[in-house]
Amino acid sequence: MDTVFLILLLLAAVVVANIISGKFNKIPIAFIQIAAGLILSFIPIYKHFELEPEVFLLVIISVLMFNDGQHTSLSRLTHQFGTTFSLSVELAIISILVVGFLTHSLISGMPLALAFALGAIITPTDAVAVSSITSNMLVPTEVMGTLENESLFNDASGIVALNLATAAAITGKFSLLNGIGNFVYVFFGGIILGGILGAIIVSIRFRLINIHVDTPSVMVPFTLLTPFIVYLIAEAMGVSGILAVVVTGLMHGIQQDRLRLTSSRLQIVMTSTWQIVSSILNGIVFVLLGLSLPRVIIDLHNRNTGSTFILLGLGILLYIIMTALRYLWTVLDFARIRAWDKKEKRANSLIMALSGVHGTITLAMAFSLPLKLNNQSFPYRTDIIFVAAVVILTSMLVPTFILPLLLPQQTSKYSEKELSTAKIQMVDNAIVTLQTRHGQDVNASQVINILDGQRVVEGHIDKAKLNIIFDNCFELEQQTIAIMLKNDEISELNADLYMRVARRTIVQYQQSGWQRFKMIIKFNFFEKFSPSKKARKRRRTFHQMKHYQNDNRSEMIKRNRQMWQQMAVTEKKPFEKVTSYLNQSLINDSENSREINLVRRAYDERHRRLTSSFVENYNFKDNQNELLIEAFQQENNYIQSKIATKEFSTELGSALYEQISTDQLVYLQSVNEE
Structure with missing residues (x-):
């Protein structure tokens, strides 16, 4: 139960951070999520909180990588395959080696295998983080496409390298020849297996569509389970589960046009579900960073008062070196990015270098390091997590301040x-x-x-003006119904029922919980004790009808249908009055057209539902x-x-x-x- 409560608090922190981000959209959301985690760290129950490393790989990384894969353009990936391979494999391996040897030389006590593990962790880039930083800037299309393709596969390269480095640290043995052989087997084995499993799973989806078993309750869980199944099968076979998941995601992306044979409802639910899942998982990782940082810093401080500053300097140095490597790699044409001249080429290379932002995957990989090594605490785990955090924060802060100076602002x-x-x-x-x-x-x-x-x-909707327009419409409905009742055009029961529907419309569209509360009190408390004899009589008639309906089910259905048919007739004149008022308001008050149209939409929707529910034409929906x-x-x-x-x-x-x-x-x- 404690674990469930802790996870719910993490989710709540993500939600709060997302709300705050909506109000302060110039601040990258990752910083707000980290701040939310820092606040959580002061809660005593999080003092010894640890999430199992395997959970990060299975529950977080595999799902995020699958989602990235299914939203990747295959045509663009094929067109830029050479550049993508050069950045995500060749540059990634060189970066890991440079970071590993440099870290080992600066911190001599850290085994070379763990230094390489650090290199594998901080190598992957995060295109989503880049997008959040450059959301208001015009990034060259060729550069942005390259970054997205690179981040998809250098994540996988980093994870494969991390697994090999961790295995070497655990066994204490490492052979360069065996390491290369294992890398090739794990890397390309994951790609092949992912292609096979992806083809099988997509064919199953087509089969479910063809036999009309494609409801959201079946297809959405089926798709959500896909990355877990693929990852577990691949890991059981000794190949890269992450690469297998990426390729399976690509298979889903390739077949997306055919998968759109499903209903529009399913497409909406599926898209929304993946957006929410991806957003929550990304948010949880950054909240966990904020949650873990105070404890990591305290541990480092208790162990050696100078180690924190040494690791801080190391993290900044490693970021500078990796950024320089990225610039040289592209400007020297090891990875080609299309440009018209040398000036544009240098500019694109600089943007590519600064856009090497490290984010969710880097952090998740750091947290995925084992807690124990040979029944003892994993050495340098805290150091690696801290350096990874420094690299992430530096890689996000630097482009936040520098890229606006290099890129034009996005204008509509x-x-x-x-x-x-x-x-x-x-x-x-x-x-x-x-x-x-x-x-x-x-x-x-x-x-x-x-x-x-x-x-x-x-x-932007002016809530005060919107509420005034709704109130005016409701008052107009009240007046119209009162006149109709006085002229014996409708019964007291129909008048009472109609006003209940009208009140529900007003309550539904109130813009805040406090306004809804006031409306509910007004409509239910004060009118409940109204001294009006007519009001009491209408309530008595209405409740008598409810009791009668409870006594006879078939009569209830018949009576209920007749009642709502009469309601559709009753609604005609008030609807015409409201529509006329809103149309005239549009002519006289064009500045508030957005609010007036929103009210019009609410009344049109209510009118459509009231009238269309009782048309006896069986082909009505098809028509x-x-x-x-x-x-x-x-x-x-x-x-x-x-x-x-x-x-x-x-x-x-x-x-x-x-x-x-x-x-x-x-x-x-x-x-x-x-």
Whole structure:
């Protein structure tokens, strides 16, 4: 139970760090996660916390490497294979050897095998960390692609080298010839086995799709289990489990187009799941670094007052040497990066060198070192973890300050207002087309309501203004229902039921927990003790109906259906009043169009669900799907024509295309689930 509690606290720290990062997005999230770990280190229960080294390789590294593999472009990898191999294997081996011999000469007490283990740990680069640092900068496409390919395979090279160095430290024996032979067997054996297992697993996925067993509850766990299964099989056969996992991930990436035969719902769930898992695992590693640093420093200080400063200097020196090696390796064309002239070549080489950021994999490898060696504490484990931490932090701090001086800031080719205006024009065009082709068809009307929801463009929402608009709409509904009740257009029961639905809409869209709480109290506490005789009578009638329904199940279903059919009729006039108010507000108050459109979207969605639930046409959903597809195709055609006539820039068109793809997945799935 204690272990579960400790892990839950780690997850909570990651979540809090992610929240803070959203508010301070100029600070790399890794630093915030490390700070969260430092805070956790003051909690007494973490005083002797240790995560088993095997857990890092199996649960963290294998999963992250599989995810990197399945998101790697094979065409780009093939095109840059020579450069990728040179950086991820040749340069990695040279870096390990240089770091190993230098460390052994500076710290004579450290065995050469452990010095090589340190080199293997701090060699891998992290393209994800680079992306977080350069998110607002224009990194040359060729450089960024090279970094991503390199990080995928030099991680594997480092892990293979680490395993060999650790084995040599444990046995006390090392033969250069045997070491090379083992490296070749473990490295290429992992690649071959990963290809075989990847082909088998992908074929199983296709088989599940073909027999229609492709629900998220089956496919998502199946995919999540894949890296664990592949890693364990590869390790059992004595080859690199990490390389096998990487290649299996690549196989999934290659077949991704065919795997999209699955439902849109599955694609959304699968993508979201992997994003969340990857984010959490990366976050946990950095939180653990912050959690472990105080204890590591205390241990070093207790052992030798000068060792901390010596290792700090060693970590900075090793970073400088590895950065210089990366620069020389690319500028001397051992790894070719396309450039127009020598000036651009030197600039790209410098960016490549500074972008050699070390992150999650380096840290996870350091933590994966065994706790014991021949029934004694693993020698220099604390030293290696500390040096690795220094290298990671230095490699992240240096480019954070220097790269902005070398790279131009990323600027959008279109403004947020242009995107909003273009999207509204696109939706209006699709709506007019549907109205022209299908007239007042009920399916077309429902689809038009859905398309109206596309008008909302993501961005800053003024919560106070949003709440005022919702409150005005609710007050308008109350007034309309009161007039309808007074004119005997509806019954008291229908009026009461409708206002319950209206209150739920307001509560659902309140922007904070405190606002929701106030609304719930207002609607449930004060009205519960309302002195109004009519209100008490409506409540009494409503509760009598509930008791009657509980006594007779079949009658309940029939009565319930009739009640909600009447609700759809009751909702028509208030919805028209609210829609008219919001349309007029858009004309008179264009500055708050984002908030008004968001409210419109909420009411359109509620109206669509109320009305579409009781249409007796069995082909209703299919017809809606066809019309939605037609509408989205019209939107794509509209964008294409605007780009062709130069009215939309290519960048603006790409942004609109991306939003259409997302909306298409969400809306089609929404219709199918109703």
